Amino acid sequence: MTTLVLDPETVQLITKRANRLAKFLNIDADKFFSLLPHLSKKQIKLPKPTNVASYIDHTNLHPYATKEDIIKICKEAKEFNFASVCVNASRVREAYKQLKDTKLKVAAVVGFPLGSMQTESKVFESVQAVEDGATELDMVIDVGKLKSQDYKYVLNDIQSIVEAIDPEVHLKVILETCKLDEEEIVDACLLSVLAGAQFVKTSTGFSTGGAKAKDIKLMKSVVGENREVKASGGIRTYESSLEMILNGATRIGASKGVQIVNEERNKDKKNNKKEEKKHNFADVSMALGAGVIFGLTTSFLTGKKRIKKEKKKRFFSIF
Numbered sequence: 001m002t003t004l005v006l007d008p009e010t011v012q013l014i015t016k017r018a019n020r021l022a023k024f025l026n027i028d029a030d031k032f033f034s035l036l037p038h039l040s041k042k043q044i045k046l047p048k049p050t051n052v053a054s055y056i057d058h059t060n061l062h063p064y065a066t067k068e069d070i071i072k073i074c075k076e077a078k079e080f081n082f083a084s085v086c087v088n089a090s091r092v093r094e095a096y097k098q099l100k101d102t103k104l105k106v107a108a109v110v111g112f113p114l115g116s117m118q119t120e121s122k123v124f125e126s127v128q129a130v131e132d133g134a135t136e137l138d139m140v141i142d143v144g145k146l147k148s149q150d151y152k153y154v155l156n157d158i159q160s161i162v163e164a165i166d167p168e169v170h171l172k173v174i175l176e177t178c179k180l181d182e183e184e185i186v187d188a189c190l191l192s193v194l195a196g197a198q199f200v201k202t203s204t205g206f207s208t209g210g211a212k213a214k215d216i217k218l219m220k221s222v223v224g225e226n227r228e229v230k231a232s233g234g235i236r237t238y239e240s241s242l243e244m245i246l247n248g249a250t251r252i253g254a255s256k257g258v259q260i261v262n263e264e265r266n267k268d269k270k271n272n273k274k275e276e277k278k279h280n281f282a283d284v285s286m287a288l289g290a291g292v293i294f295g296l297t298t299s300f301l302t303g304k305k306r307i308k309k310e311k312k313k314r315f316f317s318i319f
């Protein structure tokens, strides 16, 4: 377990935005704060990081992805033991067909990638995707509505999906953080928590920027221990995946999952080789050390004997 300590400025920012949103939504601010117990504790416990593959939503959201492309990512997901495959709605059935006998999940994107369609369309997509085999949904918020301070709309957009699907199906709310400032990120996270979504997610991977560690930290600071953060968009390396995880991400959305895991494995191999070399060196040093000690002891003893003999000789020569 590691701990994410919330700095006073962040706590102040979240508190201020929660009070402000409560006014806009005409709800009791305490309702917000009962969902955010970590704010008074000023810290969040993060789970101990494990192998990177278990965090990865292996993703192909390319509009031109063929059936073969979907089969390929499903095979890779099985081989590398990823968390899920993440696909467009019309590919869910194929992905489910490939993965139904495994523990792997199928995640479908909803309202993707722009998020500006009607709520009813998003709800329809969500229900259909679950019927087709998805057990996770990654929906895009209506960024323009958030920026227009139409918080009721954004809340209803998310809540309508939560209410339409089985509670076992996890909803990830994509914020498109590269288009938001800090206050807007906090607002979007607060609305997601209030709507009952399990995850907030940084990016679609189709806009002008992707996941940043500082945004992950801020998002985790808002949603706390009981909700999760998914980092996505532009994550290409093991190093950056680890950075996201250490800042609070429990899921990594990436189209380069295989590359990321191979990097981790190569690093492990290198480290193992280093360890092996260290051990070998230690063994050789020990052997050398033993040899030196043996040599020294022997020469010391023979030296002692020689001195004794010479002393004896000298003693008798007196007579």
Ligand SMILES: O=C[C@H](O)COP(=O)(O)O
Pocket (backbone or CB within 6 Å): 059, 061, 086, 203, 204, 205, 206, 210, 232, 233, 234, 235, 253, 254, 255, 256
């Ligand atoms: O949700 C996941 C993103 O679309 C993946 O983006 P990426 O292709 O930059 O890894």
